[in-house]
Amino acid sequence: MSALEIRGLNHAYVASKPILHDINIAINEPGIIAIIGPSGTGKSTLLRCINRLIQPSSGSIIFQEADIARVQGRSLRELRRQIGMVFQEYNLVERLSVLENVLTGRLGYMSAWNAWRRKFKPEDIDRAFELLDFVGLSDFAMQRADSLSGGQRQRVGIARALMQAPRILLADEPTSSLDPKTSVEIMELLKTLATDRGIPTLVNIHDVNLARRYAQRMIGMSGGKVVYDGAPSGITDDHLKTIYGGESWLQ
Amino acid sequence: MNSSSASISTKTGGNPKWQRFTAAERTARYMVYLVVLAAFFASLRTVEIIPEFLYDAPEQLADMFTRMWPMDFASYPTTIHGAMLDTLHIATLGTLLSLLLAIPLALLNARNIVQSLWLNWIAKFFLVSSRSVNSLIWALLFVAIFGPGVLAGVLAVALRSVGFVGKLFSEALEEVNMGTVEALKATGASPASVLLKAYWPQAKPAFYSVVLFRWDINVRESAVLGLVGAGGIGVVLNDAMNLFQWPKVAMALTAIFVVVLLIELLVVNVRKRLI
Amino acid sequence: MAAIKTHANPFKPSLGSRLLWLGVLVYLIYAVVTLDIGWDRFILGLEQGGRLVDRLFPPNFNRWEILLSDLIESLQIAIIASVFGIVISLFVGLMAARNLMPNIISIPVRVFIALCRTFHPVIIAILFVKAVGFGALAGILTLIVASVGFIAKLFAEAIEEISFKQVEAIRATGASFASTILFGVLPQVFSRFIGFSIYQLDSNLRNSTMVGIVGAGGLGGTLFAAFQRFDYDFVTAILLTIIALILVGEALSNLVRRIFQ
Numbered sequence: 001m002s003a004l005e006i007r008g009l010n011h012a013y014v015a016s017k018p019i020l021h022d023i024n025i026a027i028n029e030p031g032i033i034a035i036i037g038p039s040g041t042g043k044s045t046l047l048r049c050i051n052r053l054i055q056p057s058s059g060s061i062i063f064q065e066a067d068i069a070r071v072q073g074r075s076l077r078e079l080r081r082q083i084g085m086v087f088q089e090y091n092l093v094e095r096l097s098v099l100e101n102v103l104t105g106r107l108g109y110m111s112a113w114n115a116w117r118r119k120f121k122p123e124d125i126d127r128a129f130e131l132l133d134f135v136g137l138s139d140f141a142m143q144r145a146d147s148l149s150g151g152q153r154q155r156v157g158i159a160r161a162l163m164q165a166p167r168i169l170l171a172d173e174p175t176s177s178l179d180p181k182t183s184v185e186i187m188e189l190l191k192t193l194a195t196d197r198g199i200p201t202l203v204n205i206h207d208v209n210l211a212r213r214y215a216q217r218m219i220g221m222s223g224g225k226v227v228y229d230g231a232p233s234g235i236t237d238d239h240l241k242t243i244y245g246g247e248s249w250l251q
Numbered sequence: 252m253n254s255s256s257a258s259i260s261t262k263t264g265g266n267p268k269w270q271r272f273t274a275a276e277r278t279a280r281y282m283v284y285l286v287v288l289a290a291f292f293a294s295l296r297t298v299e300i301i302p303e304f305l306y307d308a309p310e311q312l313a314d315m316f317t318r319m320w321p322m323d324f325a326s327y328p329t330t331i332h333g334a335m336l337d338t339l340h341i342a343t344l345g346t347l348l349s350l351l352l353a354i355p356l357a358l359l360n361a362r363n364i365v366q367s368l369w370l371n372w373i374a375k376f377f378l379v380s381s382r383s384v385n386s387l388i389w390a391l392l393f394v395a396i397f398g399p400g401v402l403a404g405v406l407a408v409a410l411r412s413v414g415f416v417g418k419l420f421s422e423a424l425e426e427v428n429m430g431t432v433e434a435l436k437a438t439g440a441s442p443a444s445v446l447l448k449a450y451w452p453q454a455k456p457a458f459y460s461v462v463l464f465r466w467d468i469n470v471r472e473s474a475v476l477g478l479v480g481a482g483g484i485g486v487v488l489n490d491a492m493n494l495f496q497w498p499k500v501a502m503a504l505t506a507i508f509v510v511v512l513l514i515e516l517l518v519v520n521v522r523k524r525l526i
Numbered sequence: 527m528a529a530i531k532t533h534a535n536p537f538k539p540s541l542g543s544r545l546l547w548l549g550v551l552v553y554l555i556y557a558v559v560t561l562d563i564g565w566d567r568f569i570l571g572l573e574q575g576g577r578l579v580d581r582l583f584p585p586n587f588n589r590w591e592i593l594l595s596d597l598i599e600s601l602q603i604a605i606i607a608s609v610f611g612i613v614i615s616l617f618v619g620l621m622a623a624r625n626l627m628p629n630i631i632s633i634p635v636r637v638f639i640a641l642c643r644t645f646h647p648v649i650i651a652i653l654f655v656k657a658v659g660f661g662a663l664a665g666i667l668t669l670i671v672a673s674v675g676f677i678a679k680l681f682a683e684a685i686e687e688i689s690f691k692q693v694e695a696i697r698a699t700g701a702s703f704a705s706t707i708l709f710g711v712l713p714q715v716f717s718r719f720i721g722f723s724i725y726q727l728d729s730n731l732r733n734s735t736m737v738g739i740v741g742a743g744g745l746g747g748t749l750f751a752a753f754q755r756f757d758y759d760f761v762t763a764i765l766l767t768i769i770a771l772i773l774v775g776e777a778l779s780n781l782v783r784r785i786f787q
Contacts, residue, residue, distance in 0.1 A: 051698055074702075081700025091695035095713040104709050108700025115705040157695075164699055279785045291609045294602035300666075304658045308667075311657040340557050347550065383772050385736050387648065387746075388765065391753050396578055397571035401561050455543075475648040478740060479750070492652065504649070511644050 002026045002062070003200050004050070004168055009059030009069075011045055019045045021224040023059070027168065030198040032191055034211035034232075037221035038244050043204040046221075047170045050202070051083045052076060064167070081108025084161030084199075086190075088173035090153040094146035098137060098156050101145050102128040105163025124163075131159040135189065151182035158189060169193065169201040175210065183207070187214045208240065319501035326499045327506070330487055335506050337401055338483035341476065342469035345408025346462060352377075352413045357421035363432075364424060364450065374417075381414030386472045390481040399480035407481055408469050415465050423457035424450055456525045463525075467518045474507045578758065585766055586759035592748060593767055600744035600771070603665040604734040608727045610666075611673025616719070618674055619681030620707065626685065639682070642675030647733050651742040662743035669730045669737070676729070677722045681715065684722075688714040720786045724779045731775040735768045745771075 009023040019042045027033060035043050048054040050061055052068055061068040068079055084105075092101045106124045107115055114120075120128075132138050135155035140148060145156060154174060161169055171190060175183035191214050194201040205211045211218060212232045220228030220235070220243040228239050359365050359374035389410050393403035432449040440448070477485020484503055491499040587593070621627055622635040650671050654664035688711060696710035738746025745768055752760045 053694055053698060077700040077702060079700075080698065083698075083700075085695070085698040087691065087695055089691055091691040093692045093696065093709060093713050094689075095717075096709070100709075104696055104701070105699050107696065107702075107705040107709060110705070112702050112704030112708065115701075115708050160695075160699070276785075283782055283785055287605075287609070290601075290605045294605045298599070298602040298606065298662050298666075300661065300663045301659070304661075304663055308654075308658045312653075315653070315656055337561070340561055343553070344557055344561075347554065383769055384765075385732065387736055387739060388749070388768075391750070392578075395753060395756075395758075396575045397567055400567070402568060402571075471644075471646050475646045478648060478652075479753075488649075488652075492656075504645075507649070508644055512640075 002028045005062040006050070007060050007062070009046075009049060009056055009061065011042070011049060011054065011056045018057075019224050020049070020056070023226055025219065025226065025229065027200050027202070029216075030194055030200050031216040032194045032201050032203055032214050033217045033219060034215035035202060035204050035219045035221060036206060036208055036211050036243060039206070041221050042224045043221055044172050047085070047172050047202060047204060050170060051080050051085060077108055081164050082167045084164050084166030084169045086154070086157050086161050086169065086171040086174045088176050090150070090157045090177075092145040092153055092156055092160075094144070096145060097142055098132065098145055098148065099125075099128055099141040101156050102131060102159045102163050105160040108164065128159070128163060131162050132156075134162075135159045150178050151185065154178065154182075154186050155189070158186075158193070162193070166199060169199050171201060171203040173204050173206070175205065175207065183210060190214070208235075315497065318497035321498060322501045322505060323496070323498035324502065326502050331484065331499075331503055331506050334477075334484040334487045334503075335510060338473045338477075338485070339470065339510070341401060341404040341408055341473040341481075341483050342466060344405045345473065346412055346416075346466045346469050348405060348409035349412035349416055349465075350462070352409075353417040353420065356413065356417040357424060358446075360417065360421040361424040363427065363429060364446070374421075378414045378417045378421075381410055381412075382418065383414075384411065386411035386476065387479060390476045390479050394480045399482070399486075401482035404473055404476045404481035404483055407476055408473055411472070412465050412469060415468075416461055419461040420454065420458050423454040423461070426457075427453045460522050460525050463518045463522055467514055470514050471511055474511070581756075581758040582762045584759065585762035587763045589760060589763075593745075593763060596738075596745045596748050596764075597767055597771065599662055600731075600734040600738075600746075603662050603669060603737070603742075603744050604727070604730040607666045607669030607673060607734070608723070608730050611670045611726065611730070612677060612723045614670065615674050615677035615681060615723075618678040619685065619719075620711075622678060622682035623685035624682075625688075625690065626707070626711065636682070639675060639678050642671045643679060647672045647737060648740055651737040651740045655741045660741040660743075665734060665737045665742035665744055668742055669733060672733065673726050673730060677719075677726050680722045681719055684715045684718045685711060717786065721783065724782050724786075728775050728779045732772055735771065 004025075004027040006023055006025045009020055010018060011020040012018040023046060035046070037043050045054055049056040050063075050068065056069050059069060063079060064082065066075065066079060068076070071079060093104065096104075100118075103120050103124060105128075106120060110120070129138065129141065132141055135158055137152060137155055137159070140152065145153065148156065157174075169190075174190065175186050178186060187210060190201055190203065193199055203211075203215070212235070215232050217230065218228065218232045218235055219226055220239060222243045222245075227242050228235060356374045356377055359370050360378060362371055365371060365374075386407050390403055390407035393406045397403050397406070427450055431453065432445060435445045435449045473483050473485075475485050477483045477487070478489050480486070484507060488500060488503045491497075491503060618635060618639065621631055622639055624632050627635075647668050651664060651668040654667045658664050658667065692714065693706060693710035696706045701709065735745045735749075738744040738748065739750045741747060745764060749761065749764045749768075752758075752764060
């Protein structure tokens with residue numbers, strides 16, 4: 001059984017302009033799966049359909065023997081909390097401390113009443129400190145999230161996603177707002193997680209070279225369709241031309 | 252709410268304590284919450300309220316509203332229309348009249364125009380006093396002096412508005428780009444032309460916006476000034492209530508509601524174009 | 527407001543503002559002619575004013591017990607109304623925010639807020655006095671309505687300006703709606719909510735001295751009665767008390783604002 005299986009997924013805000021067209025993807029293995037494609041081709045929409053931040057128009061997403069596209073309310077949240085997400089602009093709650101931001105990863109596991117009293121379990125707090133140590137930010141735990149640099153914020157975002165104890169991880173352009181050196185560091189971190197901790201990680205990325213370097217599988221998207229799905233070594237310039245269009249940028 | 256109450260310590264050693272604020276900050280916040288809560292419960296315990304009246308309130312309110320319906324539409328052309336116009340006049344004349352005092356006081360109060368701390372301070376004193384006294388109190392005073400009527404209302408609105416308009420206009424003047432002012436002074440322009448050609452063009456949008464804003468508030472306030480005898484729709488409202496003419500009360504309230512909404516709409520739209 | 531403007535020709539007379547001032551002039555003449563302002567009364571009043579000032583001073587604090595009990599009642603009204611008003615506004619404001627709630631909830635709630643705002647507190651006080659009788663209760667209910675009209679409106683606007691990305695991130699963790707509000711929304715707007723609340727507390731304090739004019743408890747009733755009995759030295763005493771109360775209130779709210787900065 002696959003960890004995640006997407007079958008016949010379609011999405012359109014306006015019926016005449018589909019964003020996603022008949023997407024079929026099965027994820028079985030840990031490691032980084034890079035989704036490449038030009039801006040506006042539906043990569044972000046695809047990831048947001050997987051944890052149902054966006055309700056897809058049709059199709060199914062099988063995860064933990066349930067169809068995420070169908071469930072509602074509590075059962076949706078119980079599936080969602082097993083899917084970690086890392087965002088392009090980090091999306092930390094800026095006025096909360098770094099530690100609190102990491103702890104928000106546990107909100108899916110606790111009642112609103114306990115959330116209101118900020119009564120996190122002691123083992124959760126210990127775990128948050130461990131994760132901050134793992135991403136190298138122990139010294140920043142008490143600082144407000146908006147005092148951090150971009151790379152540091154993204155590490156907090158990753159720690160928050162890990163706090164959910166996710167079975168899969170979604171990363172939406174995690175490096176697009178970062179400089180090249182920091183980008184590599186973040187990709188290294190994701191790679192470690194994906195292989196050492198065995199979490200399948202779907203990464204939207206538009207830097208093809210970065211994708212080739214870290215991914216073990218690449219999915220090329222164009223115009224809302226999957227046009228390539230396979231090993232990074234199998235991607236040729238022809239594929240890239242289909243995906244991005246034109247060829248002058250390849251030189 | 253709970254933003255100050257979060258302080259969780261971890262049981263296992265090694266990891267530091269989780270605290271959101273420094274000790275002093277937290278104590279200060281706790282003190283504020285504590286004082287507010289203590290004052291709240293002390294007030295609840297001591298305030299003279301007959302609880303039965305509160306339980307009875309929905310019934311009484313419902314009774315009042317049934318008496319109000321149907322509204323007395325016939326009273327609109329005979330009394331309410333005229334009174335509503337009076338109210339609008341009170342608000343408008345009061346706002347215009349307030350400018351006579353507000354503009355000079357704003358100039359005196361602006362530190363980049365008048366460099367004398369003494370004059371600044373005197374202007375500030377007048378502006379603050381005007382703002383601290385509610386327009387109803389001003390109205391009571393002017394009714395005592397000039398007798399009931401529109402005049403007392405206009406003066407009450409004017410005196411209350413001086414502080415508001417004066418303060419905000421003076422702040423706008425203080426934000427003026429001084430480069431333009433220097434440039435004009437350097438050409439040997441007289442103080443009056445510096446005022447007119449350097450300060451005024453820059454502060455003009457803010458000035459109109461403040462005046463409009465105050466006019467909006469004044470329409471609301473002048474609707475109640477009649478309750479103490481200072482003219483306008485409030486007088487009609489007061490009389491109708493004393494005579495228990497609920498349908499007429501409803502008509503007057505509806506008229507106020509509609510006019511206030513229309514004025515707010517107008518002001519919001521004009522201000523959007525100004526800024 | 528203070529945007530630096532570039533003028534093509536800074537000294538060109540603006541037709542618009544000339545028309546405006548002309549309009550104002552015409553209006554002034556029209557209003558003064560049609561309104562029954564009564565200039566003779568104005569002149570008469572100026573003399574009357576001089577006599578009034580004489581009678582206002584010195585202030586008469588002989589009936590300080592009444593003054594004190596009224597002052598306390600005003601304070602009670604302001605405090606109780608503020609606490610209830612702030613708590614209610616928190617929920618009403620959340621429900622009025624168009625980015626959190628579907629239209630079916632937010633539109634009726636916004637209409638409710640608009641109703642609370644449109645009427646002057648004194649008019650609302652009249653209605654409550656009729657409904658629950660004379661006294662502090664009517665004043666409390668009035669100021670609760672006024673508080674909701676002010677805080678809930680501004681709070682809803684503040685919520686509509688938040689960054690939705692932070693909310694999305696919290697939703698993605700599987701947090702429930704309530705937890706999402708607690709961790710994704712409130713941290714972004716809470717300091718502004720506190721600011722609105724402090725402002726309204728101050729404003730309730732001022733208004734609690736006014737609602738008494740129509741019988742809703744506090745200093746206003748005694749003030750109005752003193753005016754009607756031409757008891758002007760007592761009027762001065764009450765006015766001084768009110769001004770002192772307002773000044774103390776302003777100082778306190780500045781202090782609290784600094785603490786929550």
